[in-house]
Amino acid sequence: MKSTGMTSMERVFTALSHKEPDRVPMFLLLTMHGAKELGLTIKEYFSKAEYVVEGQLRLRRKYNNDCLNPFFYAALETEAFGGEVIFREDGPPNSGLPCIADIEMIRYLDPPTVKESKMLHRVLKAIELLKEKSRDTVPIIGVVMSPFSLPVMQLGFDKYIEVMHFHPDLFNKLMQVNKTFCIEWANAQIKAGATAICYFDPVSSTTIIPPEWYHKTGYEIARQTLASIKGPTATHFASGFCLPIIDYVAKTGTAAIGISSMEDLSQLKHACKNRLTLLGNLNGIEMRRWSKDQAREKVISVIQAAAAGGGFILSDNHGEIPWQVSDETLHIISDTVMNHGVYPLKQS
Amino acid sequence: MINLIPKNKNAVGMADLEVFRSDLERALISLDRDMAQQIINKAASTGSPVEIAGELISRSLKSIGDKWEKGTLSLSQVYISGLICEQIIDTILPPSSPVRKNQPKMAIAVFEDYHLLGKRIIYSVLRASGFELIDLGGGQDVTSLCEIIEKKKIKILLLSVLMLPSALRIKKLKEKLAGSGIKIIVGGAPFRFDEELWKEVGADAYGKDSSEAIDLVTKLMAETL
Structure with missing residues (x-):
């Protein structure tokens, strides 16, 4: 591994300023792999903040990761709304049946408070401990589901699309409730020590809704929500497409975007130049069966397409690397970034 | 403007079907349930329910699915289109209808x-x-x-x-x-x-x-x- 002079924090913020740091920053967004490190089941691992802290610190050391990722699982937020979480041995905890069984319940829905939502306190504690141990040398990435995307778990995707189109009064009420919760939850994480917030908003992607709907809905909601979050934000489309809405995304106030492996990276880089940093876009699903050579080639290809000039953080396309991805593959990804991601980049 | 009048009112000819299909697709993409219903009703008066399901609705939905695959339409449009058509088809071809396609379970x-x-x-x-x-x-x-x-x-x-x-x-x-x-x-x-x-x-x-x-x-x- 080549020695570098910057801390992860300096490296990441230089890239976010659209300048070239010492090497390409790398966010391996590992959540469940911490359980493997500690020899725990996924359920045990997420039961204590201390486990997640230890897991994140070990993973950072192991792979030279440029961030700490105290994200537990998405269903935690619906749990705060009274939803059920289903754990499994080989994948992320998932939301159970929608917590809003009847759309009419939206009329009486109130946002949960962070104070009263004990399940969220574990995350805050993990962030506090990570902040204490990392001493501002590495960014700690907090995570929220966007108010516009959370209803997929609250209502179910099909019901949510119907609410969005056929029940504008219920849609507006739900957005108000979710915005209140999202802003409080994001700011609690910032207060606990998160450096930035990743705003997961897959429903805004053009894979899910047409660009003209985004202008009227997801865009406005993001703009209002992000303006109230007291820290920098990145927007993640969790494998959804965003090129057709990129100009609007840039106006939401977000600093970076998580992008799909299926979208053209060079085109995105060109469209985002000096406005948005790209985060991506290794295919996390395919990664499970990459050979050593494939892993190396994929990383080099992504670096060559998007890393010149800064404004790029290498990561996966979905915002969470599957449990099934081996340590060996993660090591190859990391080693390739260390060897081929040093600025100034060499031409292939 | 959507043309609801087929050239030959007695049979669903290829040209008529193309007009119906293109009109239906446009109505579905704009999520216009009423217009979709009108188009299907018109078509239904000129062909059998099975023909309407297979040649008109199914092909329109296939085309919408293809457009999602190519990234020119979104999943929500695919979903609502299917939902609208499903509701309409049940009025002309109920679930228990003996003319529904003979198929394995x-x-x-x-x-x-x-x-x-x-x-x-x-x-x-x-x-x-x-x-x-x-x-x-x-x-x-x-x-x-x-x-x-x-x-x-x-x-x-x-x-x-x-x-x-x-x-x-x-x-x-x-x-x-x-x-x-x-x-x-x-x-x-x-x-x-x-x-x-x-x-x-x-x-x-x-x-x-x-x-x-x-x-x-x-x-x-x-x-x-």
């Missing part, structure tokens, strides 16, 4: 979670295209599916999955069902991001989108009957 389920959208889209599109299938809902696992398949004598099973571990578990389901002759068609995000995955888990086919689902079901039906 077919069912659809979400495997190991409750993210129902993909299943709902395929269910609507297939029903609107004149197929009948049992909706087994979400949260099904290997054990529950094996029981249902045996009890209901299912011959074609469509499985929608969202999570990679669920996709991988289909291999176990397939092993348990070995020798039963059932055909399994899979779809969902993990298969879209890894196009080798469906073969790895032993599925008989993989449908990228609603358009492919119609073709695959038609093909497997011919093999199964």
Whole structure:
């Protein structure tokens, strides 16, 4: 591994300023792999903040990761709304049946408070401990589901699309409730020590809704929500497409975007130049069966397409690397970034 | 402007169908349920319900599915289009109608979670295209599916999955069902991001989108009957 002079924090913020740091920053967004490190089941691992802290610190050391990722699982937020979480041995905890069984319940829905939502306190504690141990040398990435995307778990995707189109009064009420919760939850994480917030908003992607709907809905909601979050934000489309809405995304106030492996990276880089940093876009699903050579080639290809000039953080396309991805593959990804991601980049 | 008057009112000719199809597609993409209903009603007065389901609705929905695959339409448009057509088709071709397509028993389920959208889209599109299938809902696992398949004598099973571990578990389901002759068609995000995955888990086919689902079901039906 080549020695570098910057801390992860300096490296990441230089890239976010659209300048070239010492090497390409790398966010391996590992959540469940911490359980493997500690020899725990996924359920045990997420039961204590201390486990997640230890897991994140070990993973950072192991792979030279440029961030700490105290994200537990998405269903935690619906749990705060009274939803059920289903754990499994080989994948992320998932939301159970929608917590809003009847759309009419939206009329009486109130946002949960962070104070009263004990399940969220574990995350805050993990962030506090990570902040204490990392001493501002590495960014700690907090995570929220966007108010516009959370209803997929609250209502179910099909019901949510119907609410969005056929029940504008219920849609507006739900957005108000979710915005209140999202802003409080994001700011609690910032207060606990998160450096930035990743705003997961897959429903805004053009894979899910047409660009003209985004202008009227997801865009406005993001703009209002992000303006109230007291820290920098990145927007993640969790494998959804965003090129057709990129100009609007840039106006939401977000600093970076998580992008799909299926979208053209060079085109995105060109469209985002000096406005948005790209985060991506290794295919996390395919990664499970990459050979050593494939892993190396994929990383080099992504670096060559998007890393010149800064404004790029290498990561996966979905915002969470599957449990099934081996340590060996993660090591190859990391080693390739260390060897081929040093600025100034060499031409292939 | 949408033209609702076919040239020949007595039969659904190719040219008329093309006009109906293009008008219906436009109405569906704009989520105009009333206009879609008017177009289908007009077409229904000139052809049999099965013709309307197969030649007009199914092909319009296939075209919409293709456009999603190409990135020019969104999933919500595909979903609402299917929903509108499903509601309309039930008025001209009720579920119990003897003229519905002769087919082996077919069912659809979400495997190991409750993210129902993909299943709902395929269910609507297939029903609107004149197929009948049992909706087994979400949260099904290997054990529950094996029981249902045996009890209901299912011959074609469509499985929608969202999570990679669920996709991988289909291999176990397939092993348990070995020798039963059932055909399994899979779809969902993990298969879209890894196009080798469906073969790895032993599925008989993989449908990228609603358009492919119609073709695959038609093909497997011919093999199964």
